[in-house]
Amino acid sequence: MILATNVTYVVDASLSMKKAFGELALSKIDVVKETLIQVVPKVVEKNNYYVGLVVFYKHAFPLLAPTKEVRSIVNVFSRIRVLGEGTAPGNGLIEAVKVMRWNKGSKRAVMITDGGFNEGVPLDIAAIYASSSGVKLHIIIIGGKLIDMDAVYIGRAIETCGGEKYVVNDRAQLVQALYKATLS
């Protein structure tokens, strides 16, 4: 029997994600949304993957419980948008672990953020919960520039959960990072 893989994307929907990204005039959030819609359905169709979605700003909440239904995934991902001030990545990670609580198989959270962490549960502490729940954490940093404390929290969280950190500066790098993070 092949066990399922559960991947929940944890997307930063804070105000800074409105800023332009890469050579195109699109905002970071729009590039993330379009890239997720481009990459995720291909992965789901080829593999036994269940996909979920959590968004965070000063709050965090789930938008999609893990599912294999490509139409639902695309439909929900197309509603990703900037939600407001504040950035609480730890709360986002906790929600991601919660939406996968009942799912069997391997579990991973793929966080996409541009940093500026200033609210909620510190990311490295949320990572303890992820680790105790058997969730691996990958973090994709979009835009490439982080303040020191964000870098420290990300480093600790990755170390705790046994994942990878990806820094991306354009859409092509984001596509590559998403494939790697989703499949590994």
Add this chain to the structure above:
Amino acid sequence: MNDIVVAAEKSIYIKMEPVLKFLDELAHALSKDVFSRVGLVIFSSYAFPILDLTYNYYKLCEVYKAVRPLKGVPEPALGIYEAIDMIKSLDDGLADKRAVALIASLSKKPGISLVDAVNYAKAQQVRLAIATTNADAPSWLPEDIVKELVRLRSDNIYKIIKLITNGS
């Protein structure tokens, strides 16, 4: 069989040693009753799960220690709400008793009503034990809660464990 969630404060106000001793003795007591599950919620000015309901009792101390003291005025009510959320979300239908053990300093008056959270627990038929690491009950604490409040000491931990596992 019990589902027990400990909502433990991890703020700059709480004394860690009695909490760790309680968690250690709870793990020891539960290891004799292999059908019970235990979970851990941490709270300070916010609350969050740190260990979902598990049979791995000895993780309690390890994960509590791993969290550094958090800033802000502790909100024990949030700890209770998060603990009940864990019990309900992870209900596998096997537990015949559900309990929350709140371990708090109660050293600062919280902004969120503790009475409302206590009543919510009762309405959800979740047994609730409230223990404090402080020697005295604070003046802001309602009389109904003071009556049932247990001062957490090394010589009475078994009483709290009995309260949440047997209800007496």
